[in-house]
Amino acid sequence: MNEHDDTTLRAALEAAEQPPAHGAGYRETLLTSLREEAARLPRSVTRDNRRPWFLRRDVLMAAAATVAVAAAVTVIALVGRETVREAVNPPSAEAAEVVAKARRSLASFETVRAELVWGQATVNWPFDSSNLTGPLTGEELRDQMSVQGSVELTQPRTVVITADGRWSWFNVPSGKIVQYDTTAADGTPTRIYVKPDFWTPPTRIEETVDWRTGSSRIYQPSYHWSPPDGTSSESAEYTAYDDVGYAPGPPDTYVEWRGPFPMPLAAWAALERGGVTDTTFEGRPTLTVTADVTPILMPTKGTDQATLYVQADSVALTVDAATGFPLRTVLYLKGDPVELYELRHLKLDGPVSPQDFTLEFPAGVDADRTDWGFREVTLSRAPALLGYSPFKLDQPPEGYGLERVTVAARNSWFCQVVTPDGVETRPLAFHDVFSLGYRRGFLHVTVTTRPTDGVDAAWLEYPFSDMALCGGSIEEPEAVQLTDGAFAGATAHLVLPPLGTPALWLEKNGLLVTVAGDLSRDELVRTAESLEPVD
Amino acid sequence: MSNVTAVEIVRQERGTRSAHGDRDEVDDRTLERARRGDADAFASILDHYDHRLRALAFRVLRDRDAMDDALQEAAIKAFRALPGFRGDAAVGTWLYRITYTTCVNQLRHRHGQDEDARPGTSSAAGPAFEVDPADIVAARLDLRGALQRLSPIQRAAVFLVVQEGYDLETAGSILGVPTGTVASRLSNARAALRRVLDEPRNDGEER
Numbered sequence: 001m002n003e004h005d006d007t008t009l010r011a012a013l014e015a016a017e018q019p020p021a022h023g024a025g026y027r028e029t030l031l032t033s034l035r036e037e038a039a040r041l042p043r044s045v046t047r048d049n050r051r052p053w054f055l056r057r058d059v060l061m062a063a064a065a066t067v068a069v070a071a072a073v074t075v076i077a078l079v080g081r082e083t084v085r086e087a088v089n090p091p092s093a094e095a096a097e098v099v100a101k102a103r104r105s106l107a108s109f110e111t112v113r114a115e116l117v118w119g120q121a122t123v124n125w126p127f128d129s130s131n132l133t134g135p136l137t138g139e140e141l142r143d144q145m146s147v148q149g150s151v152e153l154t155q156p157r158t159v160v161i162t163a164d165g166r167w168s169w170f171n172v173p174s175g176k177i178v179q180y181d182t183t184a185a186d187g188t189p190t191r192i193y194v195k196p197d198f199w200t201p202p203t204r205i206e207e208t209v210d211w212r213t214g215s216s217r218i219y220q221p222s223y224h225w226s227p228p229d230g231t232s233s234e235s236a237e238y239t240a241y242d243d244v245g246y247a248p249g250p251p252d253t254y255v256e257w258r259g260p261f262p263m264p265l266a267a268w269a270a271l272e273r274g275g276v277t278d279t280t281f282e283g284r285p286t287l288t289v290t291a292d293v294t295p296i297l298m299p300t301k302g303t304d305q306a307t308l309y310v311q312a313d314s315v316a317l318t319v320d321a322a323t324g325f326p327l328r329t330v331l332y333l334k335g336d337p338v339e340l341y342e343l344r345h346l347k348l349d350g351p352v353s354p355q356d357f358t359l360e361f362p363a364g365v366d367a368d369r370t371d372w373g374f375r376e377v378t379l380s381r382a383p384a385l386l387g388y389s390p391f392k393l394d395q396p397p398e399g400y401g402l403e404r405v406t407v408a409a410r411n412s413w414f415c416q417v418v419t420p421d422g423v424e425t426r427p428l429a430f431h432d433v434f435s436l437g438y439r440r441g442f443l444h445v446t447v448t449t450r451p452t453d454g455v456d457a458a459w460l461e462y463p464f465s466d467m468a469l470c471g472g473s474i475e476e477p478e479a480v481q482l483t484d485g486a487f488a489g490a491t492a493h494l495v496l497p498p499l500g501t502p503a504l505w506l507e508k509n510g511l512l513v514t515v516a517g518d519l520s521r522d523e524l525v526r527t528a529e530s531l532e533p534v535d
Numbered sequence: 536m537s538n539v540t541a542v543e544i545v546r547q548e549r550g551t552r553s554a555h556g557d558r559d560e561v562d563d564r565t566l567e568r569a570r571r572g573d574a575d576a577f578a579s580i581l582d583h584y585d586h587r588l589r590a591l592a593f594r595v596l597r598d599r600d601a602m603d604d605a606l607q608e609a610a611i612k613a614f615r616a617l618p619g620f621r622g623d624a625a626v627g628t629w630l631y632r633i634t635y636t637t638c639v640n641q642l643r644h645r646h647g648q649d650e651d652a653r654p655g656t657s658s659a660a661g662p663a664f665e666v667d668p669a670d671i672v673a674a675r676l677d678l679r680g681a682l683q684r685l686s687p688i689q690r691a692a693v694f695l696v697v698q699e700g701y702d703l704e705t706a707g708s709i710l711g712v713p714t715g716t717v718a719s720r721l722s723n724a725r726a727a728l729r730r731v732l733d734e735p736r737n738d739g740e741e742r
Contacts, residue, residue, distance in 0.1 A: 006696075006697050006725075008732070009697055009725065009728055009729065009732065010697050010698050012678055012728075012732055013678065013682075013693070013697065013698055013728070014698065016678040016679050016682075017593075017594075017678075017679055017682065018590075019586070019589035019590040019592070019593040019594075019602070020589070020593060020599040020602070021589075022589070022603055022606075023599065023600065023603050026603050026606075026607075027578070027582075029607065030578065030581070030606075030607055030610055031574065031575070031578050033607065033610070033611055034574035034575075034577055034578055034610065034611070034614055035574040035575075037574070037611055037614055037615065038572045038573070038574045038614070457639060457642065457686070457687065457688065461688070461712050461716055462712075462713075462716075477713065477715055477716065478715070479715060479718075479719050491719065493716075493719075
């Protein structure tokens with residue numbers, strides 16, 4: 001093959017193809033349209049609609065309300081109080097060793113019973129976005145934000161989690177006075193109050209999840225929300241969801257299978273580069289690893305409600321020094337805590353009963369039932385059902401076993417897409433999806449195969465995040481050439497998001513194959529090199 | 536379209552070369568008039584970039600009517616968005632971004648009716664571009680066929696980087712993908728196109 005530089009290629013392309021001229025009347029039509037547009041849309045009126053969706057006032061208000069509601073179910077304020085006490089000793093272990101110990105712990109225990117505490121700070125977003133033409137990056141957004149007050153915590157709630165994928169929690173929230181100030185996109189100061197006298201929370205919230213069957217149930221009794229100034233009012237008799245057909249894992253998962261674990265699990269790569277401090281938690285010796293992470297602006301998936309997550313710029317993971325089990329994760333933004341997960345009064349490998357995971361709806365409750373489409377099949381039947389040969393792992397990562405084999409004839413969710421003049425909600429549709437769930441204790445790996453036809457092109461560019469569609473800051477994939485297995489010689493794309501799931505994907509012969517889970521970079525590559533077709 | 540007389544052109548060196556010469560920018564006064572809602576001023580800006588926007592839209596969509604539809608839609612979107620344009624990017628880059636997004640959206644809407652709208656498919660069942668009788672030279676057909684077989688993002692990346700001279704970062708900002716994605720897409724596309732150029736062929740024989 002002769003070498004052609006870009007000059008040769010450019011010349012050849014320009015000789016081969018010039019764009020056609022416009023059709024007759026194109027410019028007249030364009031000019032008419034522009035003049036009509038100028039007459040119809042006064043510039044001052046249209047400004048707000050041209051903002052990126054996450055900076056529009058209605059979205060900011062919705063997000064602010066979300067934060068306020070989250071705060072409304074909090075009861076314990078730990079203003080300035082740190083439950084992990086730092087010792088003066090020098091670090092006793094390197095970060096990578098602590099992370100490895102935590103992973104071994106998660107791979108070995110079978111049940112967890114604890115009181116789960118979750119906390120979230122209120123965050124101020126003082127945007128003046130009138131001159132913005134595009135979405136902010138996570139760093140830009142972070143620079144404009146400030147954390148108000150302290151992390152507010154939920155009342156401790158009982159959580160039971162099993163390594164085979166069942167978990168449940170029971171929550172009893174109560175109200176607390178919260179004052180939330182923000183600045184709307186047009187500069188208008190906005191204050192939201194959350195007070196017990198107008199916030200009547202549900203008496204309890206229950207949720208059960210069963211990864212083994214791909215099902216979950218959520219029930220919460222009535223609540224009422226009616227601010228005294230009449231700005232908004234909302235109530236519900238009850239909320240009940242009865243969902244089935246969940247996929248074994250990302251990128252098709254809609255629920256968190258592992259309760260409070262995802263956050264520390266997702267932070268492996270970043271934490272391995274962190275620093276270690278000897279600490280104590282509930283009187284037991286602990287190790288705390290702290291690491292910087294790249295902040296990411298993350299819109300939610302699977303909902304038409306625009307909700308903001310501004311993730312942290314640093315993360316701290318505290319593990320039990322004896323067992324290595326993760327006890328506490330705190331996310332920080334510019335030094336202030338913004339989110340926290342804690343497991344208090346932890347009991348490992350204690351007995352659990354089926355009743356721990358049984359949620360019976362009260363009589364008369366008509367639950368919303370959603371079937372996400374995934375069904376268990378045998379490996380041998382899969383190719384005939386799908387109409388193509390999907391991929392499985394010849395050799396799963398050490399200790400992992402194949403526990404779920406599923407197919408979905410149709411599957412879809414919605415994503416919000418930023419366009420130059422606003423936001424659009426678009427469906428992401430898939431067909432004939434094959435999803436395998438591998439598990440080692442609490443650690444999971446998911447392998448999927450799907451035809452690329454009909455799939456949104458932008459999603460295929462970055463299937464593990466909506467960011468490619470929504471225009472935010474995303475982790476740039478690393479191109480990795482596989483050297484073994486069915487895809488030897490193919491280039492895969494690999495991401496290790498600081499607070500997301502490590503993932504790898506590649507496209508070949510009209511199929512998109514993904515591997516994602518609790519693996520290091522090298523483990524992820526080795527796993528992908530073990531892909532082989534299901535006969 | 537050749538109506539560029541209404542635009543005062545300010546030539547600016549922007550660091551990267553273009554196959555069409557240095558990046559031309561519209562002057563501030565025209566831009567400000569358009570920003571304030573002057574449709575004629577904005578039309579003149581579009582006139583200035585018309586050839587390049589047509590080239591990008593046609594490269595992605597492979598159909599003249601679709602190209603015109605997309606450019607009309609992109610023009611309205613850009614006009615609406617213009618007051619918020621900060622000028623961090625060149626006007627041309629900004630228009631490229633809007634045009635590309637609009638073209639990709641149009642491809643998505645064609646799903647179901649037009650299998651070739653999706654990226655990476657064969658040209659066999661797709662919308663045939665009109666063959667110019669003057670373009671019967673085998674090499675050209677081969678190259679156009681090779682272009683047709685690329686995905687839309689690959690075609691756009693080739694246009695922006697190889698033909699327009701944008702760097703990978705700017706091309707990534709236009710295409711809305713990371714720099715690494717542009718690089719990988721471009722690498723594959725270059726290889727595919729160069730293979731065509733390197734293939735020996737019999738004179739006068741179409742492939």
